[in-house]
Amino acid sequence: SKLQAKGTKSSRRHLRKLFGRLRRFRENCDRIVAKILLNKLEPGDTVVFERLTDIRERCGNKGKARKKHRANMGRWSFKRLENAICYGAQLCGIYVEYVDPAYTSQRCS
Numbered sequence: 001s002k003l004q005a006k007g008t009k010s011s012r013r014h015l016r017k018l019f020g021r022l023r024r025f026r027e028n029c030d031r032i033v034a035k036i037l038l039n040k041l042e043p044g045d046t047v048v049f050e051r052l053t054d055i056r057e058r059c060g061n062k063g064k065a066r067k068k069h070r071a072n073m074g075r076w077s078f079k080r081l082e083n084a085i086c087y088g089a090q091l092c093g094i095y096v097e098y099v100d101p102a103y104t105s106q107r108c109s
Helices: 002-006 009-039 067-075 078-092 104-108
Strands: 046-050 095-099
Touching: 002 009, 009 078, 046 078, 078 095
Parallel strands: 046 095
Antiparallel strands: none
16 A cells, blocks of 8 residues: 555554554454354353364465455454354353364265
């Protein structure tokens, strides 16, 4: 962007402020999604997550995915959302379980 190309002290300060605002917005969205999910569950229920290690590499399709899709995957804060859900689940008495992602579509259907 033009602001990044400037390179002045004030432009860097302004960018830092913008990125901080964006980070706080995303954190708030993660908390809202976690709260909506946890409100639908009762104590004793179980939330199941896939192990999302190397998700960015696995979903990148080796350069075949569209640029917009790759950009969205890069911005997706899956670990922060997972942590928010785990934290809320612990407070509400909801169990969290992790499974290997291999063949989950076949097992669940």
